Amino acid sequence: MPLLETRGLCKSFGGLKAVNNVSIAVEEGEILGIIGPNGAGKTTLFNTICGVYRPDAGQVMFAGQPIHGLRPNRIARLGIGRTFQASRPFRGLSVEDNVRAAYGVRFHKSWRTLWGAHRADAARRRARELLEQVGLAHVAGMEAGQLSLGLQRRLEIARALALEPRLLMLDEPAAGISHEEGLQLMDLVRRLRQQGVTVVLIEHNMQMVMNLCDRLVVLSYGEVIAEGKPADIGRHPAVIEAYLGKEVAHA
Ligand SMILES: Nc1ncnc2c1ncn2[C@@H]1O[C@H](COP(=O)(O)OP(=O)(O)OP(=O)(O)O)[C@@H](O)[C@H]1O
Ligand SMILES: [Mg+2]
Structure with a gap:
């Protein structure tokens, strides 16, 4: 099949x-x-x-x-x-936050709860892994709009990979x-x-x-x-x- x-x-x-x-x-x-x-x-x-x-x-x-x-x-x-x-x-968001947004992570104040903090940590770890995988770990904190076109395309791939x-x-x-x-x-x-x-x-x-x-x-x-x-x-x-x-x- x-x-x-x-x-x-x-x-x-x-x-x-x-x-x-x-x-x-x-x-x-x-x-x-x-x-x-x-x-x-x-x-x-x-x-x-x-x-x-x-x-x-x-x-x-x-x-x-x-x-x-x-x-x-x-x-x-x-x-x-x-x-x-x-x-x-999202040009104004950091590279890392662009990836987090791709798997539906919301930037919400409920994250201040213990469970929320735990989930936020897991989400951050996962985003870092994806950035590592596509070779963008070194620019994780940069605004996405500042990336070269080649790196923006890698970011797109990281976002597409977010849902595995x-x-x-x-x-x-x-x-x-x-x-x-x-x-x-x-x-x-x-x-x-x-x-x-x-x-x-x-x-x-x-x-x-x-x-x-x-x-x-x-x-x-x-x-x-x-x-x-x-x-x-x-x-x-x-x-x-x-x-x-x-x-x-x-x-
Ligand atoms: N939303 C739309 N409304 C009307 N026509 C459309 C729309 N999207 C695409 N077309 C038309 O459909 C045809 C196919 O377009 P499509 O974008 O799928 O081609 P493509 O093979 O991806 O081309 P390219 O290599 O330029 O990206 C074209 O004639 C295009 O003008
Ligand atoms: Mg096309």
Whole structure:
């Protein structure tokens, strides 16, 4: 049984079929890449899986259970963590408090009770562990808005890990970051997989996709046009056509 499966998933905006009859399966322990030209429907596919949008048709199965139609926070608690294409931390909060906020820790005065103090300690420990894991322990006290884009993306990943997801979905984690930060990000994703997290990532950075992913799914105009091993995908005529246009593909 795949960990995640979509069956005939559809989501339109007005007359535009942003996600059109998409069926994909993600095996436990795999790193699956989703690629495709701008506007292909990659982010919409993520949003439809994660409950931001309700699908017009089709199903989403997670660990054998249907999850389509559930609310995003319910889906997150079932074990799907995700990051967003545009990084959006609470800029005025510290890095550590951003992580604590991600698992629903409230900053409330009941924490002054003994039980509250105990929980606050546990929450702080857990946040520190997560920051350690993504390599942000050294900036735990910094305002999130002050981080470089590469570090903000790590913070997003820490936040996505807060609920201990089985599946982590990353929307263009390398967009706009430096080459060096990109390499560190690949290391992090590999380590997470070793720890048992399954990963689906949308990415335009082909070097990262080729090095990191076990398998790729290619979307174009909302539809899956190819899937397979990274080494084979680049030779696929439909993929060349989608990226470069018909003239080049048939030249
Ligand atoms: N909320 C929305 N309302 C209307 N149209 C939308 C909405 N979200 C996305 N679209 C449209 O749906 C199509 C797919 O968009 P989507 O953002 O999923 O593409 P993408 O593959 O993630 O692209 P990119 O690589 O640029 O991030 C595009 O034509 C886009 O303009
Ligand atoms: Mg997108």
